[in-house]
Amino acid sequence: MANSVKITFKINEKEIAKKEIEIGTQVSSLLDNFNIDKNTIYAVLINNELCPLDSKIKYTSTLEPILNNTKEGSSVYRRSLCLLLAAAAHNIFPDTRLLVGHSLGHGYYYTLDNGKKIEAKQITSLGREMSALVKKDIPILTSEISWQEAADLFEKTGLTETRKQLNYNCTPSIKINTLDDFSDLYFGPLVLSTGVLKTFELMKYGNGFLLRFPKSSEPDKLATFKDQPKLFEIYSKYKEWGKRVGVTSAASLNKIISKNEINDFIEITETLQQKNISKIASQIIDKGTVKVVLIAGPSSSGKTTSAKKLGLELQAMGYQPKIISLDNYYIGRDKTPLDEEGKPDYECLEALNIKLLNDNLVDLFNGKTVTIPSYDFHTGTSYFDEENKLTLQENEILILEGIHGLNDKLTPKVPAEYKFKIYLSALTQLNLDDHNRVSTSDNRLIRRIVRDNNFRGKPAAGTIEMWPSVTRGEELHIFPFQNNADAILNTALDYELSVLRVYAAPLLRQVTPAEKEYAEARRLLSFLENFSTISPTAVPPRSIIREFIGGSAFHY
Numbered sequence: 001m002a003n004s005v006k007i008t009f010k011i012n013e014k015e016i017a018k019k020e021i022e023i024g025t026q027v028s029s030l031l032d033n034f035n036i037d038k039n040t041i042y043a044v045l046i047n048n049e050l051c052p053l054d055s056k057i058k059y060t061s062t063l064e065p066i067l068n069n070t071k072e073g074s075s076v077y078r079r080s081l082c083l084l085l086a087a088a089a090h091n092i093f094p095d096t097r098l099l100v101g102h103s104l105g106h107g108y109y110y111t112l113d114n115g116k117k118i119e120a121k122q123i124t125s126l127g128r129e130m131s132a133l134v135k136k137d138i139p140i141l142t143s144e145i146s147w148q149e150a151a152d153l154f155e156k157t158g159l160t161e162t163r164k165q166l167n168y169n170c171t172p173s174i175k176i177n178t179l180d181d182f183s184d185l186y187f188g189p190l191v192l193s194t195g196v197l198k199t200f201e202l203m204k205y206g207n208g209f210l211l212r213f214p215k216s217s218e219p220d221k222l223a224t225f226k227d228q229p230k231l232f233e234i235y236s237k238y239k240e241w242g243k244r245v246g247v248t249s250a251a252s253l254n255k256i257i258s259k260n261e262i263n264d265f266i267e268i269t270e271t272l273q274q275k276n277i278s279k280i281a282s283q284i285i286d287k288g289t290v291k292v293v294l295i296a297g298p299s300s301s302g303k304t305t306s307a308k309k310l311g312l313e314l315q316a317m318g319y320q321p322k323i324i325s326l327d328n329y330y331i332g333r334d335k336t337p338l339d340e341e342g343k344p345d346y347e348c349l350e351a352l353n354i355k356l357l358n359d360n361l362v363d364l365f366n367g368k369t370v371t372i373p374s375y376d377f378h379t380g381t382s383y384f385d386e387e388n389k390l391t392l393q394e395n396e397i398l399i400l401e402g403i404h405g406l407n408d409k410l411t412p413k414v415p416a417e418y419k420f421k422i423y424l425s426a427l428t429q430l431n432l433d434d435h436n437r438v439s440t441s442d443n444r445l446i447r448r449i450v451r452d453n454n455f456r457g458k459p460a461a462g463t464i465e466m467w468p469s470v471t472r473g474e475e476l477h478i479f480p481f482q483n484n485a486d487a488i489l490n491t492a493l494d495y496e497l498s499v500l501r502v503y504a505a506p507l508l509r510q511v512t513p514a515e516k517e518y519a520e521a522r523r524l525l526s527f528l529e530n531f532s533t534i535s536p537t538a539v540p541p542r543s544i545i546r547e548f549i550g551g552s553a554f555h556y
Contacts, residue, residue, distance in 0.1 A: 008062045009033045013516070021057060028053040028192055034065050039196070041065040042076040043189040048518035052142045052189035066189075071468065072519070074216035077197070079436075080140065080190040081213055082108070084197050086435045087182040088129035090157065093122070097158065100437045102235045102427060104205070105226050106215050108437065109235075111208035123209045127202040133180070137195030141178045142186060150174035153183055161433040164251035168258075168532055187436050188523060206232065234488045235427050241272065242429040247494060249431050250438075254532040257498060262534055269493045270540055274309065280422060280487045281313035284397070289417040291365050292398040293321075296405030296481070297424030298474040300447040302491040302544040303401045306424055308554045309542065311399060319395050326402025326410075328373050329353045333380025339469065344380075347473025349404050353382070358413040364392045365418065403473070406481035423485035428492040432530055441471065442527060443492060449524075450503040451548040460507040464517040496545050498534040503549055 007030070009017040017033050027046070031038035031053070043066040044051055050072065066072045082100065089098040097113035112118055145153070147170060154163040162185055166174065175186035179194065191197065201212040201222055215223055242248045245268060247256065256265050284290050293310065297303050304325070311321035329352045330336070339345035353373070360370045369391040375382050392398060404410045406421050426443050445467055452458040482488075505528055511521035539545050546552035 005057060005060045007033075007057065007060075010062055010064045011036070013064075023058060025057050026053075027051065027055050027057065027063070030057075030063065031065070033063075036065070036067075040068045042068055042073045042191050042196070045519055047513045048516060049513065049522055050189055050519040053192045054142050068219040069216060071216050074214070074219065076189050076191060077219070078108075078213050079188055081197055081200055081211060082435050083140065083177055083179055083182075083184055083190060084130050084133060084194060084200075085110070085126065085211055086184060087179045088126050088133060090182045092125055092129050094158070097160070097434055099434050100431060101208070101239060102429075102437070103440070104210060104228060104232060105212075106223055107203070107210035107212035107225075109205065109208055109210055109232075111206075113434075115207075117207045118204075118209055120204055123202050123204055126209075130197075130200070130202075133194045134197050135195075137193050138180050139193045140190045142175065142190070143178065144173040144175050147172060147174055150176065150185075157182070159184070159434060161249045161251055161431070164255070165249070165433055165530065168251065168254040169529070184435055185433065187432065187526075206236070228482055230483055230485060230488055231423075231425065231427075234425075234490055235429070238427060238490055239429045242494070248429065249433060250530045251433070253430065253494065253498065257532040257534060262495065262498075263538055266493075266495050266534075266538055266540070269495060270543055273489075273491070273493065273544070276489060277306070277309050278313050280489060281310060281317060283487055284314070284420050285317055285319070287417075287420060290397060290420045291392070291418040292361065292400055292411070292414065293420045293422065294405035294411070295399065295401040295422045295424065296403055296407075296478060296485075297491070298403070298444060298478050299470050300444040300451065300548070301424040301426050302447075302547055303424055304556060305542075305544045305547040305552070305554060306422075306489060306491060307399050307401045309544075310422075314397060319397050320393065321397050321399050322390060322392065323399045323401070324372060324390075326352060326357075326400060326404065328375055329357045330375045330382060332375075332382045339472075341469070343469070345473070347403065347470070347477055349407065349409060349477065352402075352404070352410075354410065354412075358411060361398075361411065362413050364390065364398065365414075367392070403478050406484045407477070408484070420487075421485045423482050423488045424491050425482075425488065426492040427490045428494060428497075430494055430497075432527075438497070440492075442524065443497065446497065446500050446504050446524060446528070447548045449507060450500055453507055454503070454548070454550050459510065460504070460521060461511045461515050461517040464511070464520045491544050493543070493545060495534060497528065498531045499536055499539055499545055499549065501528040501531055502533050502536060504528060 003023050004020050005023055007019050007021050027044050031041055045064040046061050099111050099113050101109035151166050176183045177186050177190055199214050203210045212222055247253055256262050295303055295307050307323050314321045331353050336344040336351045337348055363370050369389055371384050372388045372390050373382050374385055426440055428438050430438050449460045449463045452463045508521045508525040511518050536549055541553035
């Protein structure tokens with residue numbers, strides 16, 4: 001058949017069928033070939049590229065389903081819910097802009113653009129309209145229109161930030177999603193129709209509300225809500241700061257870059273972060289009994305640089321900090337517990353020599369000299385260097401950084417009054433536009449891709465491949481203890497993605513369609529294209545960003 005192509009159907013990388021089909025066939029018509037409940041399929045990988053189900057086959061392809069109980073499937077569901085909410089708001093509040101904020105538990109926080117408090121009856125109306133759209137089972141379409149059509153469309157519907165972003169994405173055609181008479185920019189595959197989106201809740205919170213969604217492991221029910229008031233307070237203050245300086249979206253950042261005003265903004269963001277570190281240093285001193293500062297945060301949140309910057313602030317106040325990494329206390333590769341995949345679980349608490357750590361801390365606080373262990377990551381062994389001795393003097397404070405710092409099981413022998421706990425989070429307040437947020441996890445993953453390549457020679461595919469195990473460890477060992485923190489430091493810098501793009505984009509382009517990490521690489525690359533680039537030479541030498549791109553004034 002001249003107009004046909006061969007299709008291979010796979011599940012979990014195992015081939016289950018082959019078929020010859022007509023070019024232009026829509027993927028949704030082929031779902032029965034997977035021999036599973038097609039209602040659980042939210043998207044598909046076409047030659048390892050993540051695509052919506054209304055995609056059409058153009059060439060010889062391997063198809064793999066994206067299921068509702070996977071991380072990727074959950075992302076498709078969340079994006080689709082956000083479009084559903086935006087369409088509902090457009091229908092019943094056409095003159096009001098609804099703004100997405102940060103994530104909170106398994107939900108996104110929304111507010112009104114005018115800063116007014118959302119009333120309970122408004123939230124109820126939104127929920128009813130969303131349910132009505134779900135009941136109608138309206139198709140969610142993916143299409144391409146001309147740049148001018150997109151500009152006119154977004155102006156007409158009042159999507160001002162989306163329209164501004166088109167000024168920095170001047171391609172001949174623009175990809176959009178459409179639900180009934182509402183359209184938004186395409187940022188990734190969505191479900192085929194609204195009838196799938198049955199599981200959600202609008203919950204009043206703060207001055208706005210939460211759009212709550214299921215977690216990936218339980219796609220048909222909502223988990224119990226767990227509040228994070230400290231994190232919410234930090235984010236709210238940061239969001240207000242963004243409004244005051246006039247930079248709240250990718251478009252507003254890109255405008256500053258295009259006007260050659262970025263250097264001032266970099267100084268402002270760096271100064272704000274340093275000011276917050278200074279405040280935390282004052283809290284430590286004001287407590288009066290602190291002997292050890294425990295700094296914890298997820299991967300690539302900037303723990304090492306934050307510890308060094310905090311140390312400088314404490315020095316300015318007349319104290320001498322001593323910085324130790326929890327990595328020094330790894331027990332060794334041969335003794336490390338295994339995770340569910342049979343690999344060494346370096347993220348669990350049991351991977352550390354807790355007894356030795358506590359014995360060392362107690363001895364230090366009693367004025368004794370201890371030998372701090374070292375860890376060789378190449379050989380996976382712990383060893384002692386007799387020159388690595390430490391004694392704490394009267395005006396010296398220990399800074400201990402590592403992922404378990406907020407867990408009291410790490411330091412059970414240390415009295416509570418001796419400890420000050422700091423949680424780090426890369427909470428950018430920027431949005432892509434009104435309805436599409438910048439993920440904290442994406443921000444950190446891009447940091448990690450750049451750092452792993454710069455300092456470990458690891459390709460982007462390698463970092464992407466291990467990221468799920470990293471995030472699983474964070475869910476288990478870091479996030480549950482956020483509210484134990486005495487202080488929270490936001491380590492995100494609102495200009496950083498424009499710098500990281502310079503390094504990350506070439507690395508992501510090297511991931512081939514033959515690699516299973518291709519879909520994630522393409523997604524991240526598409527995400528970064530929303531940000532105009534900033535020369536790395538503009539980054540200050542003591543910036544947290546230098547921990548990832550290199551050239552830091554600090555020694556690591």
